[in-house]
Amino acid sequence: MSNPDAQPAVRVSKLSYVGFETPDVARMTEYYHGVLDFELVDSAPDGAFLTTGADHHCVVLTQGEAKARVAVGYEIWEDLGTAQQRLSDAGYEVERRTDIGPGTPDVLVLDEPGTDVPLHLITSQDPSGVRDTPPLRPTKLGHVASFTPALAPMQDFYQDLLGFRWSDTVGDFFVFLRCNADHHAANFMASGKYQGMHHIAYEMRDPAHLITMLDRLAANDYRLHWGPGRHGPGHNLFTYHKDPDGNTIELFTQLDVIHDEAKGYWEPRPWHETTPMGPRTWEVDLATVNAWGPVNHEMLDH
Numbered sequence: 001m002s003n004p005d006a007q008p009a010v011r012v013s014k015l016s017y018v019g020f021e022t023p024d025v026a027r028m029t030e031y032y033h034g035v036l037d038f039e040l041v042d043s044a045p046d047g048a049f050l051t052t053g054a055d056h057h058c059v060v061l062t063q064g065e066a067k068a069r070v071a072v073g074y075e076i077w078e079d080l081g082t083a084q085q086r087l088s089d090a091g092y093e094v095e096r097r098t099d100i101g102p103g104t105p106d107v108l109v110l111d112e113p114g115t116d117v118p119l120h121l122i123t124s125q126d127p128s129g130v131r132d133t134p135p136l137r138p139t140k141l142g143h144v145a146s147f148t149p150a151l152a153p154m155q156d157f158y159q160d161l162l163g164f165r166w167s168d169t170v171g172d173f174f175v176f177l178r179c180n181a182d183h184h185a186a187n188f189m190a191s192g193k194y195q196g197m198h199h200i201a202y203e204m205r206d207p208a209h210l211i212t213m214l215d216r217l218a219a220n221d222y223r224l225h226w227g228p229g230r231h232g233p234g235h236n237l238f239t240y241h242k243d244p245d246g247n248t249i250e251l252f253t254q255l256d257v258i259h260d261e262a263k264g265y266w267e268p269r270p271w272h273e274t275t276p277m278g279p280r281t282w283e284v285d286l287a288t289v290n291a292w293g294p295v296n297h298e299m300l301d302h
Helices: 025-035 080-089 150-162 206-221
Strands: 012-022 039-044 047-050 057-062 067-076 096-097 107-111 120-122 142-150 166-171 175-180 184-191 199-203 226-232 237-242 248-253 281-284
Touching: 012 025, 012 120, 012 142, 025 039, 025 057, 039 080, 067 142, 080 107, 080 120, 096 281, 150 166, 150 175, 150 184, 206 226, 206 237, 206 248
Parallel strands: 012 057, 067 120, 142 184, 166 281, 199 248
Antiparallel strands: 012 067, 039 047, 047 057, 096 107, 107 120, 142 199, 166 175, 175 184, 226 237, 237 248
8 A cells, every 4th residue: 555655756736627428519518608608718610618717728628439437637846857756766658749739748658557548747738728717617627537447556646646635535445545635536436347437526615605506417317316415524515416417516615625635634524524634544335435325336436
């Protein structure tokens, strides 16, 4: 298991973007732009780049078969030259590319272990040019949850190589990892049955903002398949629905944050089980999955 005192090869500062392949770019663009209110920054018949704010994009759509999480972009603290050398010294093959796409002219690419997903490491994105914040739009891309055939090596890779920190574990099969103050930017569920993305999540400002978006979804015939509820790990208020390609989309708010890594506990909240409360291993039970009650067993199938 990862050594908490070891220095990582690089340090990820935030989740930047996620790529999707879709058989119908126009339909998925309409979902993100027309329903979720993302800004369409760049588009062509075979792809689109959409954002929630100042970064050029947080969602990349590409023509192809329906497939989620075909690439994941992370911002890092180090300059790319230093990062490339450190990753190479750690024994990983890294390619530096200038042709990934608009908004990201200089990218390090390496393979995530055990998957066919390329990870893109960048220092920043070009600005999107978006200057306003419409009232419906999510505030940001929050996190991506994925299946993995081997949980411990994946956790070690993210912590030892990319500087993620452990936030929580459910049982022995679901781990939550953070790269900044937010409770998690990446989480992985062990599975010998499934592969690929479990869900992708976008943050809403507060419960009222979330409710307003749920009304927008309902007006466009998108129905929830789980939620509203409150998770144990992260304590976020959650809802889940399916996008036009059947990918699971979480809209959430009130996620736990750690403002002081030296103290190592989450910002106190009235709904926490203990005070102070820090990272822990959770029992696999009803309250862990949803403190409010109902469980969607499909979401826990691994």
